[in-house]
Amino acid sequence: MNKTYLKLELDKVLLRLEEKCLSSLGVELVRTLEPVRDLEEVRRRIKATSEAEEVLRRYPDLPFSIYDVRPQLARAAVGGILEGEELLRIVATLKNGRRVRRYLLGLEGRRPIITAIAERIGEFRELEKAIEQAVGPDGEVVDQATPRLYSLRQQILKIQERIKESLDTFLRSTEMQKYLQDNLYTIRNDRYVLPIKQEYRHHVPGLIHDQSASGATLFIEPMVLVELNNELRHLKAAEAREVEAILRHLSSLVGREKEGLAATLDALAELDFTLAKGRLSLEMGAVEPQLNNEGRWRIKSGRHPLLKGKVVPVSLTLGEDFTTLVITGPNTGGKTVTLKMVGLFTLMAQCGLHLPAGEGTEVDPTAAVYADIGDEQSIEQSLSTFSAHMAQIVKIINEVTAGSLVLLDELGAGTDPTEGAALAMAILDYLTDLGARSIATTHYSELKAYAYATPKVENAAVEFDSETLEPTYNLVIGTPGESNAFVIAARLGLAPDIIERASNLLGEENRRISRLIAGLAEDKRVSAREREQAEILRREAEKVREELAREKEEWQQQAAREMEKVRREARAILRRAKAEVREIMARIEKALAEENLRARQQAINKAQRQLKELEDTIEAGAARYEPVDSGAPPTELQVGDTVFLVSLGQTGKVLSPPNEQREVQVQVGVLKINVNIRELRLIKGEGKVPGKIESKGWTVKSVSHEEVKPEIDLRGLTVEEACHRVDAYLDDAVLAGLNQVRLIHGKGTGTLREALKDYLQQHPLVKSYRLGGAGEGGSGVTIVYIGR
Structure with a gap:
């Protein structure tokens, strides 16, 4: 494997991937996996991982069990004889492959890559049948x-x-x-x-x-x-x-199917490998990274995948405002881990793996990755000498191109500090001018000042808690690491006069840099606190906005429920009125048939009184609300006018005259809101008080026979929804002069059919009803006859 891959420990990540495979075939594909830098191929690889993760998240018990039967296929293809147990392993693999294919192709949702792999899995039912009929479960050929x-x-x-x-x-x-x-x-x-x-x-x-x-x-x-x-x-x-x-x-039957069987094994191997990537992603809590080919890295809450226990997440950017990042901080503070993480994330993306980081993490997988890491934390590496470091850096310099990612650990270390710092700055200048993306770790104060003074170069620090004398592992971009040697010595009890003497020996330039760093660090902390407070205020404002939106939605829903209640009451009044009118008309017709003139006149007078009482009752119910013009907004409004808000279904009182935008302030309950006039309808009523509106009488709705269909489809509705729809539909059918209609409710469990049956028995507009006959829909349709 490439030396850079080993330094960044890609091999250990791939070993974890091997452990997620369920077959030796999948393990083989992991062992041949290499990072690629083609953007479209990386996208395909990562998309496959995302599809696998989705399948496993929703269907964790996906069946998968296959054998590597390639040697048996090869032997059968050249005329070799397979033992019964070998044939049974082939059958088991084929049957499981067929089940997996059917399972994956039957899943809901669109997963083009997984689907394409599943479609390559062949079905060999005749071969399975022939082997199972001849070979028993113990591998012996059966008598039959x-x-x-x-x-x-x-x-x-x-x-x-x-x-x-x-x-x-x-x-x-x-x-x-x-x-x-x-x-x-x-x-x-x-x-x-x-x-x-x-x-x-x-x-x-x-x-x-x-x-x-x-x-x-x-x-x-x-x-x-x-x-x-x-x-x-x-x-x-x-x-x-x-x-x-x-x-x-x-x-020989197996040998004849060698090509198809081999293609099926290849598909099953790829499927095992792809699902293993999904399992690793779930185990790491990883996300699908965003990809670019513009030399940009945005890592949000990244966690090195090989660290154990509680890991402090690291966030950083590279390739936007700056292309070179200089990280400073104490030993064991996480500088090398951060360096490795950026390179490893890039290689993992090139392999098609998800990254253990936050949503929105982005990398450039088209970048070549170079690394010179002494890796003092790894027991597998010994400390590199200055010459060994420089030999590796020279090799990198000779190969690196614009857009490459270069990772340099403890740049310039191992030699005279002055010369080492100068050499480090020259190397970073070269990489920056070339257009490479570089991250370097260092202890040199000169490099901290260099990062401040050089365009496209930025400082970053791994924080150190001077109280606990331990690193926090938190990376702060824009601030170099502070000098902690004197602080640590004082905390450990070194005499103050010794520390003061050391400070004097440090030199004015170094003291100036230290003061600069301390001031910047304090500014950074203040800015961080202010940002945190601003974020708290923003979240509180967002919470208030969400609560207001929720209250508004609840209010609108309540208004809609009240309006629906009013509509149901109105329909009930209308049904009762229609039923009473029919009964009165029937008595009038009976009276007209009487030969006794006095009895006829008395029946007619009684019917007229009943009609007048019914009219009064209907008008009293209709007098609750009545817009002056239900279709047009008012041309003029005055303070105190009562209006109907179309969007909210509520009434309110005008509190202010229209402004230049033709908006008025309206009080609705306890709320005061600004509304455009086009959303309002003027309500006429005594004292302009909502709910006490003067009635103008009834508006009769005319419905033509052509507008009302002779049938209504109620399938998929709840019982309450269906009854509500039937109620309104029968009203329209009566007005349209229909004598017979069809209610389509479907067969199903019969619940909706029985509920409609009970409902129709009590309905005043229904004369009779029956289930549909042959050619009419059978028990999935109810025929309703309208009238008394």
Whole structure:
């Protein structure tokens, strides 16, 4: 593996990826994985990881179990014979592949890369069936594999029974008891024999096949069994040939499908590898990084994937306002970890892996990555000498190009501080002018000042807590690390006069730089506190805004519920009115049929009184709200006018005259809001008080027969929604003069059909109803006849 990859410990991340694979095929793909710098290929790799993570997040129990049967495929393709167990492993792999294919292709949502891999998994049902019919779960060829094998095994069983019967006769014989070493029979050289004592060998005629280690027992095949044993051996040889023929045939079937089977294995291997990337992403709590090819890195709350325990997240940017970052701070403060993390994140993205960082993290995967890291924290590396460092840096300088990412740990260390600092500044100048992106760690104060004075170069510091004498591991960009040597010495008890003398020996220039750094650090802390306070205020304002929006939404919902309640009440009044009108008209018609003139006149007068009472009742209900003009906004408004707010469904009182934007202030309940006149409708009523509006009478709605369809589709609605829709629909149907309509509710569980049945029984406009007949929709449709 590339030396830079090893320095940045990419190999250890890939080892974690190997552990997430469920097959040796997936592990092989991990071991051949190399970072790539083609932007589109990186996008495809990372998108595959994102799809895998989504599948695993939603379906963690995805079935997956395959064998590497490539050697068996190769052997079968050249005429080799596979054993039963090998054939069963092929079947198990094919069946699992078929299940995974069906599972993935049946998932909801669009996952083009995973879907394309799943579609490459072949189905070989005939091959699976042929093997399973011939090979049992123990790997042995079953009797029913062929009629000949079944016949041979039946004959073998019969011969074995005859031999055992003869042997049982020997064992039960009183005379034979004294010859036998044990009262049992056994098998030697695939032939049934008796254990005979050495001294009685001549009393039992037969063939000697073996003897015990002591020589006291001989295993003799009685002569009467020789012919049966011969026949048994002949049948077993025929059986073995038949089994071999069956396995040869099955192996040839496998060999014919070699290309398809190999393609399926490749797809399953890629699927295992892709799902392993998804599992690693979930384990790390990683995110899909944003990608660019503009030399820009934005790492938000990044965590080195190999660190254990509680990890302090690091955020940094590179390639925007500056292209070179100089990180300073104490030893063991996390400088090298930060350096490695940036390079490792870039390599991980090039491998198609998600990054353990916050949303919005961005890297440039097209950058070549170079690193010179002494890695004093790694037990696998020894301390690098200055010459070794410089040899590596020279190699980097000779290869680096614009846009490359260069990581230099303890740049210039290991030699005279003055010369080392000068050399470090020259190297960073070269990389900056070349257009590379560089991050360097250092202890030199000269480099801190250099970073301040040089365009495109920025300082960063790993914070150190002088109270606890420990680093915080928090990276602060824009401020160099403070000098902590004197602070640490004082905290540890070094005499103050020694510290003062050391400070005097430091030199005016260094003291000036230290004061500058201290002042900048304090400014940074103050700015951070102010930003934190501003963020708190912003969050509080956002919270208030959200609460107001929620209250407004609740208010609008309540208004909508009240309006719907009013509508339902109005429809109920209308239904009752229609029913009473029909009853009154029926009595009038009956009265007109009376021959007695006096009785006729009395019935008509009574009907007229009832109609007048009904009209008064309806007008009283209609007098609650009535806009002067429901379709047009008012042309003029005065303070005190009562108006209806169309968008809110509420009434309110005008508090101010219209301004230049034609807005007025309206009080709605306890709220005062500014509303454009076009959103208002003027309400006429005594005293201009909402809810006490003078009625103008009824407006009759006319509906033509063509406007109302003879059927309504209620499928997918709840019972309450369906009844509400049917109520309004029957009103329109009556006005349109329809005598018969169809309610389409579907069959389903029958809940909606039964609910509508109960509802129609009580409805005043329904004369009768029935379920649909043949050609009308059957039990999924109810036919309703309108009238009394």
